Structures are given as C-alpha cells and as structure tokens.
Amino acid sequence: xxxxxxxxxxxxxxxxxxxxSYMAFNGYKMLRKALxxxxxxxxxxxxxxxxxxxxxxxFPMASKLKAVATxxxxxxxxxxxxxxxxxGNFKDRYLIENNPHLIIEGMTIIAYATGIERGxxxxxxxxxxxxxxxxxxIEAAREKGLLGKNILRKGMNFDIEIRRGAGSYxxxxxxxxxxxxxxxxxxxxxxxxxxxxEGLFQKPTLINNVETFATVPTIIEMGGxxxxxxxxxxxxxxxLISLSGNVRHKGVYEVPxxxxxxxxxxxxxxxxxxxxxxxxxxxxxxxxxxxxxYMLDMTIxxxxxxxxxxxxxxxxxxxxxxxxxxxxxxxxxxAFFAHESCGKCTPCREGIFQMNRLLEKFNEYRATEADLQLxxxxxxxxxxxxxxxxxxxxxxxxxSTLHYFRSKYIDRIEKSSLQEGVTNA
Amino acid sequence: MPNIKINNVQMDVASGxxxxxxxxxxxxxxxxxxxxxxxxxxxxxxVCVVEIEGQKGLVTSCSTQVxxxxxxxxxxxxxxxxxxxxxxxxxxxxxxxCTACARNMNCELQKLAQSLNIEKNRFPSVLDKKLIDEGxxxxxxxxxxxxxxxxxxxxxRSVQNISVLDVMGRGHQVxxxxxxxxxxxxxFCSYCGQCAAVCPVGAITEKDDTSIVWNALHDPDKHVVVxxxxxxxxxxxxxxxxxxxxxxxxxxxxxxxxxxFSHVFDTNFTADLTIIExxxxxxxxxxxxxxxxxVTSCCPGWIRFAEHEYPEILKHISSCKSPQxxxxxxxxxxxxxxxxxxxxxxxxxxxxxxxxxxxxxxxxEMSINGRDLDVDAVLTTRELSKMIKQMxxxxxxxxxxxxxxxxxxxxxxxxxxxxxGGVMEAALRTVKEVLDKRPLATIEFNDVRGIxxxxxxxxxxxxxxxxxxxxxxxxxxxxxxKQISEGKSEYAFIxxxxxxxxxxxxxxxxxxxTNQKRIKRSESIxxxxxxxxxxxxxxxxxxxxxxxxxxxxxxxxISHELLHTEYTNRKHG
Numbered sequence: 002x003x004x005x006x007x008x009x010x011x012x013x014x015x016x017x018x019x020x021x022s023y024m025a026f027n028g029y030k031m032l033r034k035a036l037x038x039x040x041x042x043x044x045x046x047x048x049x050x051x052x053x054x055x056x057x058x059x060f061p062m063a064s065k066l067k068a069v070a071t072x073x074x075x076x077x078x079x080x081x082x083x084x085x086x087x088x089g090n091f092k093d094r095y096l097i098e099n100n101p102h103l104i105i106e107g108m109t110i111i112a113y114a115t116g117i118e119r120g121x122x123x124x125x126x127x128x129x130x131x132x133x134x135x136x137x138x139i140e141a142a143r144e145k146g147l148l149g150k151n152i153l154r155k156g157m158n159f160d161i162e163i164r165r166g167a168g169s170y171x172x173x174x175x176x177x178x179x180x181x182x183x184x185x186x187x188x189x190x191x192x193x194x195x196x197x198x199e200g201l202f203q204k205p206t207l208i209n210n211v212e213t214f215a216t217v218p219t220i221i222e223m224g225g226x227x228x229x230x231x232x233x234x235x236x237x238x239x240x241l242i243s244l245s246g247n248v249r250h251k252g253v254y255e256v257p258x259x260x261x262x263x264x265x266x267x268x269x270x271x272x273x274x275x276x277x278x279x280x281x282x283x284x285x286x287x288x289x290x291x292x293x294x295y296m297l298d299m300t301i302x303x304x305x306x307x308x309x310x311x312x313x314x315x316x317x318x319x320x321x322x323x324x325x326x327x328x329x330x331x332x333x334x335x336a337f338f339a340h341e342s343c344g345k346c347t348p349c350r351e352g353i354f355q356m357n358r359l360l361e362k363f364n365e366y367r368a369t370e371a372d373l374q375l376x377x378x379x380x381x382x383x384x385x386x387x388x389x390x391x392x393x394x395x396x397x398x399x400x401s402t403l404h405y406f407r408s409k410y411i412d413r414i415e416k417s418s419l420q421e422g423v424t425n426a
Numbered sequence: 427m428p429n430i431k432i433n434n435v436q437m438d439v440a441s442g443x444x445x446x447x448x449x450x451x452x453x454x455x456x457x458x459x460x461x462x463x464x465x466x467x468x469x470x471x472x473v474c475v476v477e478i479e480g481q482k483g484l485v486t487s488c489s490t491q492v493x494x495x496x497x498x499x500x501x502x503x504x505x506x507x508x509x510x511x512x513x514x515x516x517x518x519x520x521x522x523x524c525t526a527c528a529r530n531m532n533c534e535l536q537k538l539a540q541s542l543n544i545e546k547n548r549f550p551s552v553l554d555k556k557l558i559d560e561g562x563x564x565x566x567x568x569x570x571x572x573x574x575x576x577x578x579x580x581x582x583r584s585v586q587n588i589s590v591l592d593v594m595g596r597g598h599q600v601x602x603x604x605x606x607x608x609x610x611x612x613x614f615c616s617y618c619g620q621c622a623a624v625c626p627v628g629a630i631t632e633k634d635d636t637s638i639v640w641n642a643l644h645d646p647d648k649h650v651v652v653x654x655x656x657x658x659x660x661x662x663x664x665x666x667x668x669x670x671x672x673x674x675x676x677x678x679x680x681x682x683x684x685x686x687f688s689h690v691f692d693t694n695f696t697a698d699l700t701i702i703e704x705x706x707x708x709x710x711x712x713x714x715x716x717x718x719x720x721v722t723s724c725c726p727g728w729i730r731f732a733e734h735e736y737p738e739i740l741k742h743i744s745s746c747k748s749p750q751x752x753x754x755x756x757x758x759x760x761x762x763x764x765x766x767x768x769x770x771x772x773x774x775x776x777x778x779x780x781x782x783x784x785x786x787x788x789x790x791e792m793s794i795n796g797r798d799l800d801v802d803a804v805l806t807t808r809e810l811s812k813m814i815k816q817m818x819x820x821x822x823x824x825x826x827x828x829x830x831x832x833x834x835x836x837x838x839x840x841x842x843x844x845x846x847g848g849v850m851e852a853a854l855r856t857v858k859e860v861l862d863k864r865p866l867a868t869i870e871f872n873d874v875r876g877i878x879x880x881x882x883x884x885x886x887x888x889x890x891x892x893x894x895x896x897x898x899x900x901x902x903x904x905x906x907x908k909q910i911s912e913g914k915s916e917y918a919f920i921x922x923x924x925x926x927x928x929x930x931x932x933x934x935x936x937x938x939x940t941n942q943k944r945i946k947r948s949e950s951i952x953x954x955x956x957x958x959x960x961x962x963x964x965x966x967x968x969x970x971x972x973x974x975x976x977x978x979x980x981x982x983x984i985s986h987e988l989l990h991t992e993y994t995n996r997k998h999g
Binding site for chain 2: 169186188191193339340341342343344345346347348350351352353354355358371375378379382384385386387388
C-alpha cells in the first residue's frame with residue numbers, strides 16, 4: 002500500500018462532533034502521556050522525529066520549539082495556521098472537519114512543552130463548516146477541562162481562540178497573518194525579528210500549520226525514533242497530499258515521504274481521465290512549479306521538491322491534462338497573484354502586474370522575442386527580490402515553464418509573428 | 427567587530443550594523459528609495475538589493491545586518507539588473523512628466539533612473555490616473571507621482587502619531603491617502619508637512635505660491651514686503667550650495683531685495699513681541715489663578731492638531747498670534763501708518779520653514795479688520811530657494827545686508843524661536859527677570875535645550891518653583907495634550923512645536939533633513955543667540971519703542987485687537 006495512515010487513521014471512525022467519540026479512540030491520551038513525560042522530553046522526541054513544518058517551508062519544528070520555550074518574555078503565543086488559501090490545498094480543512102480534537106490535542110501538548118498559555122487558530126474565512134466543527138470541539142474540550150485553567154488538574158493553563166480570515170491569500174504568510182490577528186491590514190513585516198522572538202503583539206510566538214500540530218500526538222504515541230524511520234532521510238513521517246485536477250479520484254491522501262508523484266497520481270488518483278493524457282503537473286498550488294509528465298517519478302521529499310528554489314509547499318498535486326493550454330493557466334495564476342498581492346513591495350506590486358501583461362501577450366499570440374527576454378528577467382527579479390513568500394513564489398509557475406516548456410514559448414512567438422501587427426522588434 | 431568585504435574592500439564594522447550603514451560609512455553609495463534616516467526600515471522598494479557571495483537570492487541592504495566574513499557585491503550583474511528592472515517598473519506606474527513636477531532636478535527617483543542609465547523603459551506605462559488632492563492651502567497630494575515607498579505613512583504615524591495617511595487597497599491598486607480616499611482637508615491633518623519633507627518624489631509637495639508672489643512683485647501698485655522666520659537663516663544656505671547650518675542672515679536679506687521686495691523684515695522682531703505678550707499673559711494667569719498650564723501658540727500645526735483632537739484644552743493655549751501673524755498685523759497697521767501707505771496696497775509675504783503657516787495665514791480671524799488678512803502669501807524655505815534660482819542669483823556671492831526697520835534690532839532670544847525649547851527659553855529670560863526685578867544670573871536655560879522628545883525643567887521665580895515642559899513632534903504633543911485634558915499636567919508653562927527639532931526641522935525646510943542636520947541648524951541658532959548684543963526680548967529697544975509709540979502696554983487694548991486671536995473646536999467637522 003502506498004497510503005500509510007498515521008494522523009488520519011481514525012478519520013471516518015470517529016464522529017468529529019463528539020468528544021466522547023474521540024475519547025473512545027484514545028483521545029487526549031497523548032496529552033496525558035506528554036504531561037507525564039515532561040517538557041524537555043516532548044521537544045526531544047520531536048527533535049529525534051525530525052519533524053519539519055507541514056505548511057510549506059519545511060522548517061524543523063524542534064528549532065522553533067526551543068526558540069520559543071527558552072524565551073523568558075511572557076505572554077507567549079501559539080498560532081495554528083489554518084488559512085489554507087493556496088489553491089489546490091484542502092488537507093487542513095479535511096483534518097479540521099474530520100478530527101478537530103487531534104489538532105487541539107497537538108496544540109495543547111506543544112503549549113505544555115513551550116510554556117504557552119494562549120493559542121489562536123487562524124482559519125480561512127471560507128471554511129464555515131470547519132470553523133463550526135472546530136469551535137464546538139474547543140467548547141467541548143473546555144467543558145471537560147482539556148482546555149482552560151488547570152488542564153487535567155495538572156496545573157497547566159492553555160486556551161484556544163479562533164480567528165477567521167476575511168479572504169486574503171497573503172494572510173497565510175506568517176507575518177501578514179499576525180498583523181491580521183492584531184487587527185491590522187494583512188501586510189507582512191520586515192524580518193528579522195522572526196515570530197519566535199517578536200511575533201504576535203510583539204511577543205514570542207510559535208506559528209505552525211494545522212497538519213504539523215496534528216502530527217504531534219502521533220510522535221508522542223510512537224516515539225521520535227519510530228517516527229523518523231518512516232519516510233526518507235531528509236523528510237520523515239507521512240504527508241497529507243491534496244490531489245486535484247484532471248485525475249479520477251481527487252482527494253486527501255496520507256503517504257509516507259519518498260513515494261513518487263506518479264504513484265500518488267496513478268495508484269491513488271486512478272490516473273488521467275478516460276482518453277486523456279497528463280500534460281503537466283503543478284506542485285504545491287498556484288505558487289509551485291509546473292513540471293512535465295516525464296518528471297513524475299520524482300519522489301515526495303522536502304529536498305527533492307526544491308525546484309527553482311520553491312519549497313515543497315503544503316503537499317498539493319494538481320494534474321493538468323491535454324485539454325488545457327499552458328498560457329491560459331499561467332495567465333489565470335498570474336491574475337490570482339496580482340489580485341492577492343498586498344502591494345507593499347515593488348517587485349510583487351508592479352512586477353506581477355507587468356508579468357501578466359507579458360503572459361497575456363503569449364496567450365493572445367502577440368508575443369515577441371523581446372517579450373520573452375523581458376519575461377525571463379522580470380520573473381527572476383520578482384522571485385529574487387520580493388519581500389515575502391507571496392511575491393517570491395508568484396513567478397514560480399512561469400519560471401518553471403520557461404525551463405521545461407521553453408519550446409511552447411518559442412512556438413508562440415513564431416505563431417505571433419504570423420499575426421497582423423506583431424513585429425519581432 | 428565583524429570583518430566584511432564590500433566590493434572586495436575589507437572593512438571592520440560594528441556588529442548590528444546593516445549592510446547599507448556599513449557601505450555608507452565607507453563612502454560606498456547604495457541607491458535607496460523607501461529608506462530614510464531616522465525613520466523605520468520599511469523594506470518596500472527593494473531598490474537597495476545587493477548580492478552576498480554564496481547566497482542564491484538578493485538581500486535588501488537596508489534591512490540585512492552584517493555578519494562575519496560576509497562578502498557583498500553592491501553592483502554585481504544580478505543586483506544591477508534587478509535594481510534597474512525595479513526602477514523601470516516604478517517609472518511605468520508613475521507620472522513621469524518631469525518638467526511639470528515641483529521635484530524636477532531634485533527628485534530621488536529621477537536621480538536613480540539617471541544613475542541606472544535608464545534611457546528607454548522596457549515596460550509600457552500602466553499609470554491609472556487619479557484625482558489630485560488640492561483641497562487645502564498647504565499641501566498638494568498627487569497620487570499619480572506616488573511610488574508607494576511608505577515614508578510619508580511612517581512619519582505621519584510613528585513621528586507625528588496622527589496616521590492621517592495610510593496605504594489603501596492592495597496589489598497594483600494600492601494608493602497612499604487619507605482614509606476612504608478623503609482629501610487632506612477632510613481629515614484631521616495638521617498640515618505640518620513632514621510627509622512632503624520626506625517624500626522622495628513629487629507626490630506630496632507644498633502648494634506652490636511662488637507665482638502669486640511673482641505676480642505681486644510685478645504689480646506696480648503693490649507695496650510688497652517680506653518677513654523672514656528665525657529658522658530660515660540657518661537652513662536656506664544648504665539648499666543653495668552652502669554647508670548645512672551656514673548662517674546666511676544677511677544674504678537672505680540681499681537675495682530678497684534682489685527679488686524685488688521693497689522692505690525685508692525680520693520675524694525675530696515679532697518673536698520678541700510674542701515674548702512680551704505671551705510673557706505677560708503668563709504673568710497675568712499666574713496672578714489671576716490660571717488657567718494653567720499656559721501652552722505656546724506659535725506653531726500652526728500644533729494649533730490645528732489641538733483644535734481637531736483636544737479642543738477641551740484650547741483655553742490653555744496662549745491667545746497670542748504667532749510671530750508671522752503679529753508681523754503681518756504690525757505691518758498693515760503701525761508700519762502702514764508710519765510709511766503712509768494704504769494697507770490695502772501692502773502685500774505681505776512671509777518666508778517660513780513651514781507648510782502649515784500657509785493655512786494659518788488664511789484663517790479668517792488672522793486679519794487686521796476682519797477683512798484684510800495680516801499675511802498675503804507664505805513661501806516655504808524651499809520655495810524661496812526656488813525663486814532665488816529662478817532669478818539666477820548666485821547666493822554664495824551675495825553681500826550681507828541688514829533688515830529694515832522696525833526689525834533691524836532683534837534679540838538673541840527671538841532667534842531661539844527656530845529651535846525646540848527656544849520659545850520657552852526666551853520666555854523664561856523675560857518672565858524671570860521682569861518678576862524677580864533683578865538681572866538674570868545666567869542667561870542660558872540649558873535644561874530646555876536639546877532634541878529629547880519631551881524636556882522638563884523647573885525654574886524659580888520670586889522664590890516659587892515652576893515646572894515647565896517642552897514637546898516637539900505631534901507624537902509628543904499628544905502626550906502633553908492628554909495630560910492637560912485629564913487634568914494631570916503638573917506644568918505651569920509648556921512649549922509645543924509640531925515638527926521634530928522645532929522649526930529648524932519644519933515641513934517646509936530643504937529636502938533631506940535628518941537629525942544630524944537638525945542638530946547642525948540648532949547649533950547655528952544658539953550661535954546667533956550667543957553672538958547677539960541683546961539677549962532678552964524686553965531689552966530690545968525697538969520693542970520698547972513700539973509699546974511707547976503704538977501698543978501702549980502688553981496685553982492691552984491695541985494688542986488684543988491686533989496681536990491676539992481665538993481658537994475653534996474642530997472636533998466634529
């Protein structure tokens with residue numbers, strides 16, 4: 002089997018709206034165990050597990066935990082990033098809607114390990130169902146003394162508040178998210194300082210993705226060593242994959258790191274629809290590279306995924322078959338980023354807008370050789386000089402196609418020259 | 427002390443320093459747009475990107491700290507290409523009709539484009555033309571020239587603590603404007619002009635009144651006179667090729683005469699007059715049991731701020747008009763009578779370090795008779811500099827010429843009005859000596875000097891101790907206003923100036939004002955005071971004469987007609 006269900010093992014078995022149902026499957030047992038093990042031990046297990054952040058950047062979680070745990074400044078905050086605004090990503094929603102207590106338990110264990118007493122879940126505004134499920138789960142946990150003051154009568158205090166986003170993509174970026182919780186417009190901040198030293202309300206803040214928190218009880222359960230045996234050397238454990246696009250069986254799958262894209266698409270996704278051929282695959286979401294079919298033997302792995310300096314992303318695979326035109330897709334992606342750019346830094350604000358104009362020229366058979374040159378320089382500049390992750394990855398799709406599908410660009414220029422009024426100046 | 431290399435030059439630099447600071451310390455110039463000394467790091471424009479050997483991306487030098495062994499290339503192919511394309515993109519969304527811009531030849535973006543050798547922009551213009559905000563007397567906001575660097579937003583928020591300007595919208599639609607796209611006159615803007623002073627381009631500028639002044643000068647029926655504020659003589663020079671802080675008092679007079687003004691007066695004269703009036707107002711309030719604290723009123727940005735946000739404290743603000751308005755009123759009454767000229771034919775221009783003074787001059791109550799305004803036109807330091815250049819005057823070659831009477835003689839105390847703490851020091855010299863009825867033991871009040879945001883001092887007058895405070899920037903003014911409003915102010919007398927450093931750091935001063943320059947200008951102001959024969963306002967014989975011949979007594983009937991004013995609660999519209 003390609004699937005290996007660790008954190009999703011109880012999904013489908015438990016009733017997400019019932020704490021009792023979660024308890025029946027050993028719910029909150031790992032919290033009890035963690036409280037017995039002690040703070041240092043928890044962080045140590047996560048370090049041995051070599052758990053890396055599941056939100057996209059793949060930052061080692063133990064480093065963040067230590068950075069926050071050693072901060073003497075109080076209060077310290079925890080943020081669970083459930084903004085999941087990246088197109089093609091829906092695994093956090095899947096987790097929240099189907100097993101909300103797992104996330105609460107994971108957050109509470111981490112709160113204990115780091116001495117944080119207040120947590121926020123920043124949830125995507127469109128996730129109404131997930132919000133309702135999570136809100137009632139938090140309420141239920143609070144009633145049972147699993148959140149709030151003196152948790153499990155062990156003298157530990159921790160509570161969680163949900164904040165709903167208002168539809169802005171950039172609020173998934175950690176500092177824009179923090180600004181948003183503070184009640185400001187979602188625009189990133191200058192780094193350093195990083196959130197672990199000066200985050201929410203200028204206090205030390207631990208910010209991680211939903212899936213990262215949801216993985217914590219599993220590590221406590223099986224131990225860091227056993228967890229690290231799963232997956233690959235650089236990427237341990239399992240990853241939730243949001244599989245979508247032109248495949249037969251779209252959905253969320255949990256697989257160990259190291260399986261190939263082809264396996265996921267073919268074996269789990271059932272491959273292309275009948276009579277269709279896979280033309281290209283976009284990884285991570287709108288922010289990720291577009292790769293050709295022949296590269297699908299690549300394995301899912303933090304290091305391997307670093308194509309064109311873009312990171313793994315949160316594990317989305319978007320399959321595109323032969324019905325769709327590359328330039329139409331690029332223009333659509335560009336429009337998305339232009340709409341979502343916060344407008345703070347020049348390359349993102351002006352660059353994406355100008356990049357789209359160039360992509361439109363290709364899409365509309367009006368492109369010249371000079372346009373191709375400018376597009377290449379511009380895309381690289383946007384990637385290299387933007388302030389935050391949004392701008393840095395907005396050109397990834399274009400950069401990757403310029404590399405893997407260069408012939409399509411040349412072809413467009415040639416076809417453009419046949420059009421009236423387009424001169425190859 | 428990290429050892430780093432910039433463009434292959436080894437250097438030891440202090441740890442914690444940014445690449446930009448290290449480079450500039452070693453005379454390596456790096457282009458910047460959003461960066462401004464003394465303001466926060468915004469990291470928006472990305473123009474200052476450099477390459478660090480062994481790193482994939484580019485980093486912004488304004489925000490990246492040096493590390494041991496770092497090897498930095500400021501002008502590598504990658505950095506230069508990125509910088510060039512970024513500036514091209516900015517230009518493509520900018521009204522680049524340079525010759526029609528107030529900042530032509532004095533524009534940071536223009537200079538940058540030139541240094542990057544941008545002859546032809548590879549991007550087409552994507553400028554979406556927006557309306558220009560010209561709804562007030564002081565500032566013009568041209569969103570078509572705005573490059574969204576965020577300097578004005580920063581200074582308005584973190585220095586002035588007013589946050590009138592902010593970034594609106596997102597992505598390519600971003601604009602910098604007051605909330606809901608309002609104009610400046612529709613919001614609580616003090617017109618301090620700090621936004622205009624830090625703007626790298628022509629997106630916020632003072633409203634240009636040079637044409638009005640030229641027209642008056644060319645009108646044979648007009649008797650055109652001009653007054654010069656205390657802070658101009660230590661700042662104008664640096665805009666005309668002289669070192670920062672150059673004292674150019676006599677040259678300013680000579681230049682103004684050459685521009686065609688018939689008489690050139692020194693606002694220091696009415697600064698002395700202000701001290702007599704305000705000093706007696708203070709003495710009266712102390713005698714009559716308040717209301718105290720008494721707060722100074724020379725700064726129009728502060729007045730407008732208080733009227734908008736703290737109208738409940740207006741009774742604490744001195745009823746004295748500012749020196750600018752006092753002089754206007756004196757010219758159109760005392761001087762007009764003496765010179766036998768119909769005040770209607772007198773056109774009073776003032777040269778001020780300030781944009782808010784343009785608004786102050788147009789306040790309807792600032793008139794001698796309810797109709798004719800005390801002051802007809804206000805020029806900022808920058809506008810006067812422009813007129814001098816337009817006239818082709820070589821400022822550095824000018825002889826020194828004296829001011830015209832009644833302002834030939836002024837005190838050192840009056841000169842101090844140009845710097846934070848100066849009005850307080852001038853007032854204390856007079857109030858203490860008049861009430862103590864014996865000469866001051868020391869003329870300087872050092873506690874009120876310096877660039878600390880809020881300064882405190884205590885002064886013993888007639889064996890009683892009085893606490894005084896001095897605030898500059900509206901951020902600090904707010905703290906003082908709040909204390910008064912809550913009845914918690916422990917001071918008897920407070921000086922407030924809206925701009926950092928006082929008028930020497932005013933919103934109308936030469937571009938590129940930094941704390942360093944403010945300090946230099948202040949030093950020159952104190953030098954002028956030191957070198958003055960008369961150091962106290964009440965010792966000025968011309969002041970004694972005007973009371974003898976015309977005003978009769980401080981805070982008397984004529985003074986109230988001409989030299990005092992009132993304020994308006996503007997909190998609700």
